Amino acid sequence: MIAHVAVFTFGPEMTEERTEALAVELRAMALRIPSIKRYTAGPNLRMRPGGADFGVVAVLEDQAGIDAYLDSPDHVDLVTTSIAPFLVQRQAVQVELPDDWAPLWEG
Known part of the structure; x- marks a missing residue:
């Protein structure tokens, strides 16, 4: 499994209302992309x-899953209309989640 983590810095045109709407749009989009196993945005x-x-944190099975997510028409459209016009900076990283990934402690 791979965690794709992206963070965005927006300009002043990105209002609190737009930010809240973006989170809702992204979560709805994630439900339509089968390669996404877990997802959150906010x-x-x-x-x-x-x-x-x-x-944004997306958990996907492998490279093919990441490609299917990032290249999907839903994702490309959402980025084009709801993120890019307000974007100042974007950074992303993909981190492998080992099969035995578990809490360091119980409780």
């Missing part, structure tokens, strides 16, 4: 100073 909770404005 604004930065601002628990620490700095950081991006918005984040």
Whole structure:
């Protein structure tokens, strides 16, 4: 399994209402893409100073799953209409999730 993590910094035109709508749109999109196993998206909770404005975490099976997700017409359309017009910076990373990935402690 692979975790795809993307963070976005937006310009001032990205209002709180648009950010909330984006989270809803992304979660709905994820339900239509079979290669996505787990998914969440939302604004930065601002628990620490700095950081991006918005984040996405998608768990996918493999490289083919990532490609199917990122290249899907739903994803491309959503990025084009709801993210790109407001985007200042985007960063992403893909991290392997080992088969035995589990909590470090119980409780």
